[in-house]
Amino acid sequence: MELAFSGLRVVEIADDPAGEYAGKLLADQGATVVKVEPTGGAASRHIGPWANGTEDPDHSLNFWTYNTSKQSVVLADDDQGRAARAALIAEADIVLTTGRPVDLATAGLDLEGLCAQHSKLIALSISPFGLTGPWANYLSSDLVGLAAGGLLNSCGYDDHSIPPIRPGGNQGYMTAASFALCGVVLALIERQQTGRGQLVDVSMHESIAVTGELANPYWFYPKAVVKRQTCRHAQPSPTQSALFQCADGVWVYFALILADQFAWKALTSWMDEVGLVADLAEGAFDSLAYRQENFAHIQGLLEAFFMIQDSETVYRDGQKWGLPIGPLRAPEEVLRDEHLAARNFFVDVTMADGSTTTFPGAPYRFSNGYGDPHRPPMLGEHTEEVLSHD
Known part of the structure; x- marks a missing residue:
């Protein structure tokens, strides 16, 4: 070849x-x-x-x-x-x-x-x-x-x-x-x-x-300095947390962009399916301004929502609803990742002494x-x- x-x-x-x-x-x-x-x-x-x-x-x-x-x-x-x-x-x-x-x-x-x-x-x-x-x-x-x-x-x-x-x-x-x-x-x-x-x-x-991702354009144009934030993009002002712990102790990453109406509807439908949508299905939350004013309440419900489910369920169901979400993998877990395995990413290499060692592809x-x-x-x-x- x-x-x-x-x-x-x-x-x-x-x-x-x-x-x-x-x-x-x-x-x-x-x-x-x-x-x-x-x-x-x-x-x-x-x-x-x-x-x-x-x-x-x-x-x-x-x-x-x-x-x-x-x-x-x-x-x-x-x-x-x-x-x-x-x-x-x-x-x-x-x-x-x-x-x-x-x-x-x-x-x-x-x-x-x-x-x-x-x-x-x-x-x-x-x-x-x-x-x-x-x-x-x-x-x-x-x-x-x-x-x-x-x-x-x-x-x-x-x-x-x-x-x-x-x-x-x-x-x-x-x-x-x-x-x-x-x-x-x-x-x-x-x-x-x-x-x-x-x-x-x-x-x-x-x-x-x-x-430098957003740091350069923020400084070049509005003269704003981005500030580092835990496990999310640096921004000129703090944004909401995007890490949530699940019932199995694994953390998942989910950045809720309040202005995305599709994501909001998908999230509330998912939460309703699980039985934890509470008042988020009310019409008042269709307003972006109202969601922003009540974000602490939304965040609290999200923390409870993730805490009652295991991370694998959250990952698969969240993706089914069209939401960008994923668990935080440890390096040793990546080696066992089913998707990488399906794509034959890791390969076994024969070493000089005849032994076999796994390498990234x-x-x-x-x-x-x-x-x-x-x-x-x-x-x-x-x-x-x-x-x-x-």
Whole structure:
């Protein structure tokens, strides 16, 4: 089966999740991604947790997460290693880096020079603040990226006496990786038309700055500052709670938009079916102004309504009534999610020792076929094969 990136050759020189995940997205869909690692292995290999409690570079679950389907080549940072790296880049369609300008200079990587030397090469740089500007050589992390990009200030709780809360899942790095994939695809399309590659400069800072949801337009136009709110969109003024606890102790998310007349009618019909509509079916509540004036009363009835039902019933019945509602899943529950199982999202991957490990599958589907992840490489596993081939 021909995959989206089959035939592309990528040299990855990346040491953070943004670059490694961008490389994984290319590799899982058919690109040959050669991950160049230092003698001791990439930094991600030395971060736990560890498979089976084996603390070594080949059992890092952190490394496994971001490096499926790749080849591993170990090169020393000396003249011989740099010469071998240069030979790999000369045969590549894409070279992927994550260093700041100062890091690239120290490593002897001149991306503009490489593009000039190899006219078809696409140099994909994913860095904290981009390759130019006063912050170009500043250090960063996922947390710093979210903070500097403005997104962190919208994340947290109603209680503003405590600081913002960082969302999990390396959201800053993942956002940069997603934009990097878009950028490199655009560069590949242009190369098809012109025959020439180019430097693609992706800044995590800029990637986050354009994902601030309502914060930017609220400030640009009415000059209003959004305020973080517990498990709901940040707004200039507080909105009603959207979390409700069910009889089984599970919380569900349901944001009642009072101005939505369809949602109001659906909700009251559902509550009537359960026998807890009380006075909400009275004609006075057809008025948006009246609902707003009496929202505390509505909220109290909603809390009782959800508390007498289990979360699975609430989820299915709410969806049946056409209402956007869903339970708060724990990560281990997502692994057992019936919908993901029906779509075969999680896949079993055979590891180097013959054991089987479950991995998340592709984040997109193509009608002409798409790839699943293959096992991450052992440290230096492909060094001899790749270097002898090139």
